[in-house]
Amino acid sequence: MDGTGVEITLLDRVGDLPAEAWDACANPGGGVPADPFTTHRFLTALERSGSVGPGTGWDPRPMVVRAEGRVVAVAPLYIKAHSQGEYIFDHAWADAWQRAGGRYYPKLQVAVPFTPATGRRFLCAPGWEAAGRSAILSGLERIAADNRLSSAHVTFCTASEAEGAPPQWLHRVTQQFHWENRGYRCYEDFLGDLASRKRKALRKERATAQGFGGTIRALTGAELRPAHWDAFWQFYQDTGARKWGRPYLTRAFFDEMQATLRDDVLLVLAERNGRPVAGALNLIGRDTLYGRYWGCIEDHPCLHFELCYHQAIDWAIAHGLKRVEAGAQGEHKLARGYLPVPVHSLHHLPDTGFRKAVDRYLQAERAAVDQEIEVMTAWGPFRRGPCADHD
Known part of the structure; x- marks a missing residue:
């Protein structure tokens, strides 16, 4: 006391x-x-x-x-x-x-x-x-x-x-760099706020990424399955080894996410030939989407930007969220509408x-x-x- x-x-x-x-x-x-x-x-x-x-x-x-x-x-x-x-x-x-x-x-x-x-x-x-x-x-x-x-x-x-x-x-x-929703109804509304040259660049970037030869899915809640975490663990291991020397989170943490945090998670997966090849993990707040981890087992041009930034904006707009927080550092986010x-x-x-x-x-x-x-x-x-x- x-x-x-x-x-x-x-x-x-x-x-x-x-x-x-x-x-x-x-x-x-x-x-x-x-x-x-x-x-x-x-x-x-x-x-x-x-x-x-x-x-x-x-x-x-x-x-x-x-x-x-x-x-x-x-x-x-x-x-x-x-x-x-x-x-x-x-x-x-x-x-x-x-x-x-x-x-x-x-x-x-x-x-x-x-x-x-x-x-x-x-x-x-x-x-x-x-x-x-x-x-x-x-x-x-x-x-x-x-x-x-x-x-x-x-x-x-x-x-x-x-x-x-x-x-x-x-x-x-x-x-940091955050994206703010200015009342957009769709991604094209957001693009309409950009200068012409930037607008064209992002359209081209998205077309390049989406032409990687597979499909992109955004999964949350009951849509998530243990196999998705097996795939994402591979992605996380690759990114963690390159950025931090060793990943901070254990494999068991992703099992805990499946068991208790599925409704808090948005997992964006790129799949090709029937298997996930890249993914971005986000957490969902009341009015904010939080970008956390990214990784891949295949390199495809612009796919990182698509999964981490453009797909996050798409999902935030569709679900009425006010912002996307894209994590630490990264001036490359600026060109994609994320402001300091x-x-x-x-x-x-x-x-x-x-x-x-x-x-x-x-x-x-x-x-x-x-x-x-x-x-x-x-x-x-x-x-x-x-x-x-x-x-």
Whole structure:
């Protein structure tokens, strides 16, 4: 108990708390969650599959805030032994701290593992937003101080969460590429917003991709079968080996997706001669489609762009979603209608000198990010004035 009538505890895993208690904070009101990544079913799938836990560098310690005899807030907290799978890069901070004789790891991380998607990180029951957020942040500070840890981090939080944090938490701004639905009825409506040259380029790109000699299917819910995950595991292995050295997720995680997350999944598969040859995995939120993984066992021109970006836009428009978040990095997304947007995170560094040095860096970084977003938005594919060009 912290003197305010609020009790903070750490569990060994999210699965130690009943789903209804966790989701009352993560997805108050029920129904389709704003994003599926902080739900009990997603986080426990990571735990049960061994994707997080012993030997992974992601040691779950979910934080639970209780008051008035019930759970009023939770946070997906991990003890991190490295900085892999976070997508808000602090390797230079770790190097500087260790060069100065400090020990950067372990550190505290409130995050969804391996998931560069913005969403609530202070998961509070209705009416407990301010008190729950304050309890989580003060709890993180106290844990870091009591254990002499270098830092605590809250990554891919919402802008309001970042802007509402106390001054001892540094606010970092980076950027991603998102597609926004401007009330389009179909993909051709979206193309109509683009400059003529860009419009023609995307039509040509889609025609090239769709001419790969097979079919493309978008599957979700009951349409998904275990064989689809066998195929996608091959794709994921190939991409993971090339990008990260080894894949973060285990094969068992995809079995968990089939068992408990099918309704949250959109799997876009390209099939040729009766077998899947490429695929893109998306997660479905209340108003956003989240692009997560891509892979293939055959190379075909432009097929990556078709499955990951164009098919995602098609599906979002057809299902009335407001946006597509296409994951981390990738300036090639700009030409396909995905514009840069700011991404937020919070960082607590107890050492005063270290905090001041990082703060100076973050201020300079933020100015550079703001400028980059402005420049790239201006260079985007959309028409710039009332005088529409024509095909």
